[in-house]
Amino acid sequence: MTHRRSLTIFGFLCASALTALAQNDGLNMRFANGIAAIAEEKVITVDDIRREISPLIPQIQRDARNEKEFNEKIESLQDSVIQDLIDKVLIIKEFRKEKDGKEARNIPASYVDNRIADILSEQFDNDRSKFLAYLRAKGTTLREYRKEVEEDIIFHYMQQQQRKSQSVVSPVRIEMFYRENKDRFYQEDGVHLRLIQLSRADNATDAELKTKADEIIAKFKGGAKFEDLAKEYSQDSRRSKGGDWGWVKRSDLKDDFKNPLFVLKPGEVTAPLMLSEGCFILFAEERKYAGNQAIDEVRDQIERMLVTQMAQSSQERWLERLRRNGYVKHY
Numbered sequence: 001m002t003h004r005r006s007l008t009i010f011g012f013l014c015a016s017a018l019t020a021l022a023q024n025d026g027l028n029m030r031f032a033n034g035i036a037a038i039a040e041e042k043v044i045t046v047d048d049i050r051r052e053i054s055p056l057i058p059q060i061q062r063d064a065r066n067e068k069e070f071n072e073k074i075e076s077l078q079d080s081v082i083q084d085l086i087d088k089v090l091i092i093k094e095f096r097k098e099k100d101g102k103e104a105r106n107i108p109a110s111y112v113d114n115r116i117a118d119i120l121s122e123q124f125d126n127d128r129s130k131f132l133a134y135l136r137a138k139g140t141t142l143r144e145y146r147k148e149v150e151e152d153i154i155f156h157y158m159q160q161q162q163r164k165s166q167s168v169v170s171p172v173r174i175e176m177f178y179r180e181n182k183d184r185f186y187q188e189d190g191v192h193l194r195l196i197q198l199s200r201a202d203n204a205t206d207a208e209l210k211t212k213a214d215e216i217i218a219k220f221k222g223g224a225k226f227e228d229l230a231k232e233y234s235q236d237s238r239r240s241k242g243g244d245w246g247w248v249k250r251s252d253l254k255d256d257f258k259n260p261l262f263v264l265k266p267g268e269v270t271a272p273l274m275l276s277e278g279c280f281i282l283f284a285e286e287r288k289y290a291g292n293q294a295i296d297e298v299r300d301q302i303e304r305m306l307v308t309q310m311a312q313s314s315q316e317r318w319l320e321r322l323r324r325n326g327y328v329k330h331y
Helices: 007-011 015-025 046-063 067-096 109-124 128-138 142-164 171-180 206-221 225-235 256-263 293-325
Strands: 035-039 042-045 190-199 244-249 273-274 280-288 328-331
Touching: 007 280, 015 046, 035 046, 035 067, 042 046, 042 142, 042 244, 046 067, 067 142, 067 293, 067 328, 109 128, 109 142, 128 142, 142 293, 190 206, 190 225, 206 225, 206 280, 256 273, 256 280
Parallel strands: none
Antiparallel strands: 035 042, 035 328, 190 244, 190 280, 273 280
16 A cells, blocks of 8 residues: 555544644545545545545645645545555455355454564554553554554555465566567666775875876786775775775766776776876776666566566456445545
């Protein structure tokens, strides 16, 4: 469920905060009787919706360029949350439904106990008095809270089972996707860059910096590892990491760096580069050349993409079936 957050976060939104939010969200105007929908026997109220959207309001206020856009975003979010709350009811019903003559499934009480113990530890520092105060502020009894936790466990379990059913992609489908989308796997020239920077401390002259850089390059050509030399001599922020700047593309760098760097072969260094910031020695640890990546390089990436697509499509079909077979009334 895209817009759900942990129960404990929402619980801290007390009645007074909900009242303040009501002045800004338009829900009372949309649903004058305080009810947004009924799913099975569950009444979904405007306060249910507010508890879900309240953590997202500040970000929407920051992103909206004007009042009209803010209201449109809020209404879209409300519609999405209402559908999410309806779907949760239908998913829980599906879990508890008898199938093929088998008894309805239930979550063992120990699972709920363990989850509540985790919440007490993570959110309340194992302070039961804080936890009970939270329940009072929320207007919820311990029994009602246990039911909420149980339903959250069921909801996430059912979603996980649905995703598992779509976790296998055939090699043929991966190869077909690669052939049909080769342009998506084009890569620029890339270099795994390490560098050594000698700064102009103590008013060092270009000649002094170049002499020092030549000494370092001589040690590298004599067999020293560039990583070790960077840890010893470099004066930049990546010194402790052996001068490692990771993979960089041509478009990431200014001409002073990219022109000498991208003519290097793997394992080569540049001559000393004299710039206003100091003297630099660049090292090409690895190279990737411009062109479409081979399928073996992107097979795992394609598989993850297809699994995600299949899971989304499968879940939407599953939810559509639950919606058709369930009782839902919108207000």
